[in-house]
Amino acid sequence: MAEPALSIRGLTKVYGNGFNALKGIDLDVAEGDFFALLGPNGAGKSTTLGIVSSLVQKTAGKVSVFGIDIDRDFAKAKYHLGVVPQEFNFNQFEKVEDIVLTQAGYYGMPMREAKPRAEQLLRDLGLWDKRKGSARMLSGGMKRRLMIARALIHRPRLLILDEPTAGVDIELRRSMWEFMQRINREGTTIILTTHYLEEAESLCRNIAIINHGDIVQNTSVRDLLAQLNTETFLLDLARPVETAPELEGFSVERVDATQLALSVERGQRLNDAFAQFSAQGFEIVSMRNRANRLEEMFVSMVEHANAESGRSTDKVEVRS
Amino acid sequence: MNAWQTWIALWTLVTKEVRRYMRIWPQTLLPPSITMTMYFIIFGNLIGSRIGPMDDIPYIDYIVPGLIMMAVITNSYSNVASSFFSNKFQRSVEEMMVSPMPNWVILAGFVIGGASRGLAVGLIVTVVSMFFTDLSIHHPWVTIGVVIMTALLFSIGGFINALVAHKFDDISIVPIFVLTPLTYLGGVFYSINMLPDFWQGVSMVNPILYMVNAFRYGILGVSDIPVGGALVAIAIFIVVFFAVGLWMLDRGKGIRS
Missing domain, CATH: 3.40.50.300 (P-loop containing nucleotide triphosphate hydrolases)
Known part of the structure; x- marks a missing residue:
């Protein structure tokens, strides 16, 4: 070898x-x-x-x-x-x-x-x-x-x-x-x-x-x-909204008037979320990852390690 | 590294050092020649004519070897001290540390480079002195041997100074507070025979006295001290200083955390 x-x-x-x-x-x-x-x-x-x-x-x-x-x-x-x-x-x-x-x-x-x-x-x-x-x-x-x-x-x-x-x-x-x-x-x-x-x-x-x-x-x-369980997508809306919609099985947050954050867990289908958005009259014009996938994993891993060792969870510096 | 690769590495470092001081010649080669010209005019011509002969030698002739040696000592020392410390400061010393170049090559490269500046300045001062007096060299091999050994010794001293220095001030302390007084009291301008017995005894522990007198013996054929002993003492100092410098490099003193 x-x-x-x-x-x-x-x-x-x-x-x-x-x-x-x-x-x-x-x-x-x-x-x-x-x-x-x-x-x-x-x-x-x-x-x-x-x-x-x-x-x-x-x-x-x-x-x-x-x-x-x-x-x-x-x-x-x-x-x-x-x-x-x-x-x-x-x-x-x-x-x-x-x-x-x-x-x-x-x-x-x-x-x-x-x-x-x-x-x-x-x-x-x-x-x-x-x-x-x-x-x-x-x-x-x-x-x-x-x-x-x-x-x-x-x-x-x-x-x-x-x-x-x-x-x-x-x-x-x-x-x-x-x-x-x-x-x-x-x-x-x-x-x-x-x-x-x-x-x-x-x-x-x-x-x-x-x-x-x-x-x-x-x-x-x-x-x-592959260990990453959740991915978060940022959705840009055609029209401003006052509150985030409630979707069955998905977590949605309002980022600002024209942007929502959608969390999708492993095994869930994006189609299901979009179907519910459409049914509620939301028009989505574009979409992207909120953060780099590896970045999410990295931050959670380091913060988890800090918590386990009893250290203060310093803000982890990443740039993407 | 095999012998050929080692030679290439040493040559690279020496030529880099020479290129450095040649590139900034108005800072490295010109000032000593102007300073020494002032010494020759003031101490040699103006005051020297009133002082009279020293050890039966015209005063200007008497001080020429000491002034050449003073230029060699200060330039050899300060070249390596400032060059190596700048490498530390800019972290370009890491270029050498990550390479397979042995530590003795790093030390030798800087020392040869520094000694070459000391000798270059010594040569310039010698040429300048010829405008004021006629030089005839009594013992050429002693002259050449002493000046080369002195340049090497003080280059190694400058290297050790740069290794332990943390800031630029640290590389000017030794030249100002140690080398300059020892050089002035090392018989550059006078014969120690003029001093009372006590001060003659004190002067004998000044190593620069031996180098100046050995060099003066080479040029003028007169000396206050036994020349053979001086040559052996300089050689021993070179070996000891080189060993100390290498020991510090091997342990990463001042360059590795």
Whole structure:
């Protein structure tokens, strides 16, 4: 059986101030997977990825990258890793091309091999025209793409993306998704953390949810969504209403004068609800999900975990 | 990493460092040459002519080696201190940390880069000094050996300073409160033979005195201290400082949480 791209066992991190960021987590990411690591702010996502990429020192536990124990040969494991961190971490005054080529040099790539590779990546990521300019002149989205190009220069088999599309506009985000899907199809295993749950649902096959340093869910996106019992739809009405109608078997709330929220449980048919709306004279002109399906699941899961552990239920930050 | 890959990584880091200080040459290479020109004009020509010879050597000739060494020391130190701390501050140090580059290559790359700036500035000051006096080098190999070793030693010192620094103020404390006084009291402008016995004894614990005098011996052929011992002491300091810097890097001091 092939070694997993990433294997984590009993990973613990206690910071100097006593904060227990990771409480002995176990995690496996198969080779070729597109894997999402989700969790609210401060849950332990970046600490986990920081340990894997050597930016954070672990307190205890084992981490292996393609079967290479990082305690035994971290340098060898690093050849297989590409890291795109959450914060910009390049010299803003350097030229775009120099940043990518310098990183190639750090991996011992000769210039004759690094230059064409850098050109290909900068072209693929729409940065070729900016290659001679200073990195500080790039937009936020371009800076993120520059970090992706830099992370891929040495052809890593495992790419770690820590919120790669944060602050990126929708059009650019879509083009980055297409790029990530392409390199995943070509064989690169991808681990992604994101606050955009739509992103995780669209891109990832497997998912782990981390909260307060514990893995609270680790399954496939499909299985996770199958656990979703209720979906809520927003219905836009042709004419304003004063109160929400009463529908047999369905829960309906009035959002505002021209919008209703309809909750549909698993096994119920939308046709039944629409038949009752029509019978009562409601004319519905459009409909959409109130929230991303995964988002609903994520929020309920994290809040449930918080309630079980007796913690205050912090507002879970999600963006969709 | 194999030897060839290690060499590429080291070369990449050194050329990056050289490119950095060359890009901002008005901040890195120009100011020392202007400052030293002032020293030559004021202390060498104007005041020096009234001071008279020092150890039977014209005063301007006497201070040239010390001023070159002063420029080498301060520039080697401050180059690595500010460059590595900027890498920490901008988090671009992470580019190196995630790579398979060994820690000794990171340390050596910054140190060689910093030493090259110290030597470049030393060369510029030497050229400037030639407008004021005729330099003839008595012991070329001693001169070259001492200046290179001193540049390396203070580059390593700047690296250690940057590792433990938390803010930009922390990388200016040592140059202002330690290096400058030790350099001025290290026999740049005077021979310690002029001092009373007690202060001669105190001066002997100043490491910069040995570097300035060894360098002066190389250029002028005179020294207040035994040169062989000075060379051995500098070499020992380099090994100890390098080991300390590497130990700190291996433990992630100041760069890993």
